[in-house]
Amino acid sequence: MILNVTNSPFDKEQAEKINTILSTTSKEQKVWLSGYLTANNLLDTPEETGENIPQYQTAVMTPRETREVTILYGSETGNAQILSESMASLLKEKDFHVSISAMNDFKSNKLKKVEDLIIISATHGEGTAPENAVDFYEFLHSRKAPNLKDLRFAVLSLGDESYEYFCQAGKDFDQRLEELGGERIVPRVDCDVDYDDAAEEWINSVISSIFETGGQNVDVPKEAVSTAGVTTEYSRKNPYMAEVLDNIRLNGRGSEKETRHIELSIEDSGLTFEPGDCIGIFPKNDEVLVDQLITLLGWDPDYRVNAGKNEETVTTKAALRTHFEITKLTKPLMKKLSEVFGNESLTSYLEDDDRIREYIYGRDLIDLISDFPPVGLTQETLFPVLRKMPAREYSIASSCAANPDEVHLTIGAVRYHSNSRDRNGVCSVEIAERIEPGEQIPIYVHRNPNFKFPFDDTTPVIMIGPGTGIAPYRSFIEEREELGIEGNTWLFFGEQRFTTDFLYQTDWQNWLNEGTLGRLDLAFSRDTEEKVYVQHLIQESGKDFYQWIKSGASIFVCGDEKKMAKDVHDSILKVLEEEGDMSRDDAEMYLSSMKNEKRYQRDVY
CATH class of the missing domain: 1.10.287 (Helix Hairpins)
Structure with missing residues (x-):
């Protein structure tokens, strides 16, 4: 510290x-x-x-004589859980008494007895608590919440600055604990998607502050946070340069979509993974876009700058290609940019939040500079304000047991037209258009403890994943095949057209014929006069779907959050209502209990 x-x-x-x-x-x-x-x-x-x-100072206190530390996490994709587990391990190594759990596993009536409370929470969607933190969040904000005058607490908040209500759940936890009388151990820290350094510093600070109770200081290993849960020298802070073995378009001729199957070599890397885990890729901005930005600003592309914490300098062009995000505007970024642009029109424009929300949709840094030309903007004033290039994470589509030296990904190229310009997804289109076999890309494994499959022949598994949401199920079924586990699996897959968009068609048909896959239901929305999606198939097969649930089935959902996952959730509730003769409240309680039992898991984005 x-x-x-x-x-x-x-x-x-x-x-x-x-x-x-x-x-x-x-x-x-x-x-x-x-x-x-x-x-x-x-x-x-x-x-x-x-x-x-005082008499008690006649001996040096040890950590065993300190207060017990309780760590609670609210986690959507596993980051908060991994950080919590890392922190718990560090505290236990120093002989602290530590209890750790997800918030929904914590009995709220024990809160009044907690001494030192550590909360690490993500924020879901537009400022809400993650699913496994909702009950605790609601209890804390209810009239049942106890007086916590004897509590010390610290909050680490994880979020994505591109959302308007950045880190809101963590902010709410922090504020409410103070309102209930708690005393902060250290100030709350709000982390963007590139959270490693900030989280590491916060954990160091908290542990050092707690250790003062024992009259000692503590030396926390510098890499203790970023390598948590990864049994290799490679991590997000130190990505592995993986060779591209293959890059294949999965869609047939005439398809309106471009979905790529990527095979990467991880031979001798030490990287391992499980079905449900992800691979993070650090992309590069399109060189054409970078050149346009440099020309617009009138900068020298070869002018050298310090783009990071180290002393090594890079050219302006290299910094804009690899270090900074330039294709996405956010409300916080707009306000930071207004301070360095020196443009009064921009400052005035930002006074209206609704106008900001409307403006940032589908626009990038080039748009902003064109619309609100900055005065005397330099690399030294702009770069400290820009967001670091975040990694893009994709579900793994292969089994480590079946292919230990490779990892496969399923990536849909994102292209759209907005505000008189064609726009591309930074990573997806780089993969689709500019990455060839033989080239190398920086990757890391992201463990996802909230999307884990059962590997036995007795638990039925229902998999729902249209489009690229099919990826983790390919990993799961391939691993079951390797382990010799058959049946009790049911896949719902949907896309636009059978002839051009049935991703991994041969694989699924072979697994179905061999018995590794038990049942396959397909929805191709453009092949029928009335569009049919996976949620419709669930309701059509409601009687069987309900029987699978009653037989102990685990349900997995992967794909688009805003529409598909919501519609699928509603369809499952309707099945419980109609086939289980439940009220809507009872159906929601039933599905909630399935979540708590890890029988209903979602990986949505």
Whole structure:
């Protein structure tokens, strides 16, 4: 932890001197110094200090004598859970008493007895708590919430700055705990999708602050956070350069879609994964788009800048291609840019939130610069404001057991026209148009503990995944084939046309014939006069669907969140109502219990 006037009793000059000394000392020297200062303090007499020394200070406290730490996480894609597990491991290594659980597994009536509470929460959609945090969130904001005057707490909030209500769930938890009387251990930190450094610093700060109860400091391993849950030297902070083995278009001629099947080599990387996990890819911005931006600003593309925390410089063009996001505008970014643009019209424009929301849809940095020309904008003023290039994560479409040296992905190219310009998905179109076999791309494995399949021959599994949502099911079935597990699987798949868009058609038909896949229901919306989607198939097969549920089936949903996942959810509720003779409230409670039992899992985006 870096000392300053806000987190220590030292003034600025003292803090700077201590930081300078600590930065040059080894771990052993820090341990010796800690013991020396503690012993020296205990040997001071009342006459020397002018204070009465309580009896309990006759021995150095240990972490076992500190308060118990409770870690609760609200996680949608697994990031909050992974960080929580990492923090718990670090605390346990220091002999702390630690309990950790998802918020929906925590008994709310125990909250009043909690001493040190750590909350790590993502934010779902437009500012709501993740599914496994909703009940705890509602309890905390209800009249049943207890007085927490004896509680100390700290909140780490994960989110995506492209959403208007960035990190709102974490902000709400933090504010409510304070309202109930809790005392902050450290200030809340709000993290964007590139959360590693900020989360690492926050965890260091929290653990160090808690450890002060024991009269000691703690040296948290620098890479403890970013490598959590990954048994390899490669991670998001240190991606593996994977060779592209194959890049195939899955759609037939005449299709309105372009879906790519990508095969990457991970031989000798040490990377492993399970069905349901994802691969993160760090893309590059389109060179044509970067050149347009540089020309618009009148900059020298070869002018060297520092684009990161290290001292190494890169050219302006390289920085814009690999380091920064330039194709997406957000409300927070717009407000930051207004401070460096020096354009009064932009400042005035940002006074209306509704106008901001309308403007940022389908526009990018080039649009903003064209519409509100900046005055004297330089690399040194723009780059610190821009968002770092976020990785794009894709569900894995292959089994590690079946193909240990490869990983397969299913990526749909995103193209659309908006505000008089053609637009492309940064990563998907780079893969579709500019990445050839033999080239290398930076990747990492993202573990997804909230989308895990059962591997036995007794649990029925229902898989719902139109479009590229088919990817994790290919991984799952391929692994079941490798393990020799047959049947009890039912797949719902949908796309536009049977002849051009039946992704992995041969694979599914072979697995169906062999018995690895038990049942396959298909919906091709453009092949019928009235469009039919997977949610319609669920209701048409309602009687069988309900019997599978009653037989203990686990349901998995993967794909578009805004429409498909919502419609599928409603269809399942209707099946429970009609076939299970339930009221809507009872059906919702039933489905909620399935979530808690991990029998209803969703990977939606």
